[in-house]
Amino acid sequence: MEQKRDDIVFSRRRFLKMAGTTCASLLITESLLSFPSSTSAAEEKFKKEVAEGENINDTLKRLFGSRKIEIANVDLKAPIIAENGAVIPITVISDLPMDKDNYVKKIYILVEGNLKPHIATIDLASVNGKAEFAMRIKMRKSSNVRAIVETNGGKLYGDIKPVKVTIGGCGGL
């Protein structure tokens, strides 16, 4: 019985000690982080660039005006979690026909979290035979990726997928 009590006392003592150390280390890290660092100039510039960067809604408005984008006929394949934001494989597949008169004319790739969301446009022709295109992209942070497909008739179809990025891909901050 006596032995057991000792155990409890010991564990409580140890717990308090551990808690104390953790708190102290947390405080230290925080204070270190709040110190002005040498990268503040770069940070300032980066913030300016962010300010100059485009919002996803502005991008959509600039590209498509008030045209309606239907969420159908397009499948965007992207990883749910990307370990490296510098290399994210994506595939855009559309089941829309690829005939002479009816084909997918353009594929737009937009990444909401990037400074410039509109990252790529791909022009296709009916000779492709299949509306599918794959490439690898960079993402700065976790965000939605959109693929918008435009047919030669001017109709817009799209798909949207969230991608979680654990390390950003544009370098720097």
Place this chain on the structure above:
Amino acid sequence: MQEGIGEVKIRIPRTISKGEIIRVQALIKHPMETGLREDKETKEKIPAHYIHDVSIYYGDTMITHCDWTIAISTDPLITFYLKADRSAPLKIIWKDNKGGVYQETVQINPQ
């Protein structure tokens, strides 16, 4: 500067039957520098150096064209499809913002 910049690999199926829709993969060695990164030692910005234009020709007709920005990964790999209905060369041309032009041609010979 990365070694072997502009080195190209294009992969097509070994045998192609006429009218078949084939998958083509093309890889090019390129740093795709964003211009946002800085050198860890000198703290200087690394100037942007990226491919902004990819044109793919089947015979004389352009079948696919890409408009790219800095947000494409290093050593860009593209996968696209092609309806192989005739014997013709498949030519891919990459252009970067520093004026570099890289191109590669493979012959498509449907049986």
